[in-house]
Amino acid sequence: MSTSVSHAGPGLRARALRTALHAVLGMPLPLKRALAGRPVHVDGQDLDLDFQVLRTVTGSNRGRAAPPRDARTIRTGQSFFGGVVAGDPEPGVLRTDTTVPGADGDLTARLYTPDTLTGASPVLVYFHGGGFVAGGVDTHDGLCAALCADAEVRVLSVEYRLAPEHPFPAPVEDCVAAFGYVAGHPDRFGAVAGSVAVGGDSAGGSLALTVAHETVRSGGPVPAFVLAFFPVVDLVPTAPSRTLFGHGFFLTSEAIDVLTSWYVPDELRSDPRLALTDSDLAGMPPVYVATAGFDPLRDEAEALVDRLRAAGVPATLRRHPDLVHGFATALGIGPRPRQAVAEAAVALRAALLPAPADPAEP
Template structure:
């Protein structure tokens, strides 16, 4: 059976439209600069009205020591009172694509629905900036957010980190750095279908070859660019981490038709074995980022409802 046949019919519609417009999907565009421009052009064509319930501000903050400053976008509920929880947001894109602008709708949505201060980080991308530049940028942004809790108006005792795909891998890696460096205390982490295993040896990494969204060949290419010819450590590929104890409570979700399915399930089981409270959801018929491509589908609404509920419970 083709893996395409396993996709939920409702979320398959926008995927089919994408493949009709761009055969092979985004990874079929070989030049990374052109690929980024293609993604940006697609996103620019989607009109999303501004949410009046959320106030946004872009700010330049210190990057890693000796490295360039980084940009963060701060989201605050417009009408909230009192001290709010905080969510540090790391965008996805396979370590080679993505931006704060590209995930502005999701960050805005989370800010409004959870009533939290959200800080979204613009980290350097590969292949121009291989590991450890992206994760060091993410960690620097988290440190800045933690140091400025009072100004930002959130409770530092209620701080979560959230990210999907590459952002999910960076979420875990940033939490590992915070643990190992004695950095900011995290209440919760939500790595969504995280990209964490550079070996490409799981069953699902061999199954997902022609979906059109983050297939095997694209994943292999992205890992090669991200590692830049150097061996992976646990901060590049968190599946390699030997000790997971001391990480914050976690929520992980992944679809059955997602290349990252098996590495994410295995990692969630290891978190549980290490004593980390972990909630795991596996969504039948969901491909990588289906809830973003088909936001109005019933499956997507279920996925988002579970995430929002978990964030509210963790941060209340």
């Protein structure tokens, strides 16, 4: 069953804090610089001033944050903080709540359609971030609406089962099943057959990449394109960025370790679905990876792009050196996150809606 919906946005307290934060971010530049403190320069990169202000007013720049205690706290925190940093509602986008079959029952989903679109279009099946533990269609509503509006294609945001109640491989199996269903029933979602892409951010970016890899291995329908914002790639923290940015930039090394332990039981750590960088990547569809300079997951995602290219996969890497992990859902924090999402949407549109050939060319 499908129902048209209008997005209600964040709760009252989150909206109040969002208004206050926007007032701070809108201060004259000298005052904002004074509040932010000394410029943050690490690894040859300068942190965006608006995120530096956010880092200061939230206290993320002070010491080591306590690791997450339980899944409920993580989920509540992501929903609340997401409401605070959200951008303005995206105009020109229609939302329809629906479901898609997962590996063990129906999954909640939301279909975004540009209000100017009348016929079938490519569809991006999107998997939300949240450390495999949190997130859903509401936490990623602004991002999916922005991708829909900028790329002018439909976006289907899909919720999957979450750890620790449903650890690996349940999220992977749900996402593979959801993509397979959409690819096999394009008419239900207004999709052009053969033009179904996958995407996601953080944990969702990992799931999108894994869906593409698993469908190549199984010989089933393969996504037309993969869009991944700052994806999780490696379970073992060996990349230098894990140390450089593991504290003071919102996502911490301790949080990554706790979320990973909830997601993957020890006895499954050797499962090949968790080791993309060690896998045969030949045959993967074109991939676009956007990373953030101040992200502990930066280096492992960029190493994956190198591996994809070595396997002959068309892979685009776009590092945003001034941004932090999670920027894609922080669309109310100055202009930079929205610009970065718009760049990704341009790549998505170019991959799924190639420009028509020039009739004047021979």
